[in-house]
Amino acid sequence: MISVNFLNSRKYKEDQSIKGGLFILEIKKICVLGAGLMGHGIAQVSAQAGFEISLVDIEDRFVQRGLGKIKKWLDREVTKEKRTKEEADEIFSRIKGTTDLKKAAGDVDIVIEAATEDIQIKKKMFRDLSEICSERTIFASNTSTLSITEMAAESGRPEKFCGMHFFNPPQIMKLVEVIRAYETSDETVETVVKLAKKLGKTPITCIDSPAFIVNRIFFPFINEAFYLLQENVASAEDIDTALKLGLNHPMGPFELADYIGIDTLYKALESFYDEFKDPKYRPAPLLRKLYRAGCYGRKTGKGIYVYGK
């Protein structure tokens, strides 16, 4: 009988040296699901690292929109002389956009899922993929808040399933959180860590837990700023200035809340609260009020601040 490995990352690293070589899958072909904000960026960094990419979305207009953004980004780099036109064309030619999941995922080594943040959509995708993909194919989800373990259980290959959490925008942000679900194998973690490094990223590993590392700390941090504001401790502008100058943060908590979306922040805190049943995660009433009023920040033109058209 083998016990399930849910060790923390440090212990996991120690185990590698004890166990010696693992079977690490050589990744060549990657399928990225979802051509939105994150998916197109993940496809681009993967193509830049020399991989063959299939980029899938549910409608052709979404695929074209994602490809268009990649093209624009690469063109800008050519204009700024960061790379040659030939290099940019070669990178772009490695990405094949499609709406045909069967064709896109049939022979790939890894599927990186970056579709809409909805557990039902994601579970269905992984059920479909388990029928389509070869047994060797690893499944990775880029979810920010959903349970990796719950998705892995639907995939028919829980040992070949992990989280691969990129940050926005993937073309620039260095960090990738590699998340070990309840039954994820050492081989899968090691393969995905190696892949993240090949993409020029710095991977860290952790076990599956709500919002993993960065957002688990980041969302309650912003929530606390809302408590300060509703208690009239200081103005929004002064709280933002305090955090920018006192902690050297490039943006204040309210500027960030409006940037990422009051709705996203509110839902994330609600899900922490549901999961842990710990009052420290309850969304600040002011945050809830803004959410209910539809003041989601930059995307609606109004949040803590008001934005011009």
Ligand SMILES: NC(=O)c1ccc[n+]([C@@H]2O[C@H](COP(=O)([O-])OP(=O)(O)OC[C@H]3O[C@@H](n4cnc5c(N)ncnc54)[C@H](O)[C@@H]3O)[C@@H](O)[C@H]2O)c1
């Ligand atoms: N936006 C961020 O800052 C950020 C950061 C890290 C992780 N994430 C995570 O990345 C994922 C995607 O987020 P996003 O911001 O790119 O969302 P988005 O709305 O910009 O893109 C999602 C895309 O998925 C597509 N999609 C929906 N169902 C699909 C299906 N069955 N097959 C293929 N494509 C499908 C949608 O049409 C859309 O184009 C989410 O899980 C989110 O939590 C987001």
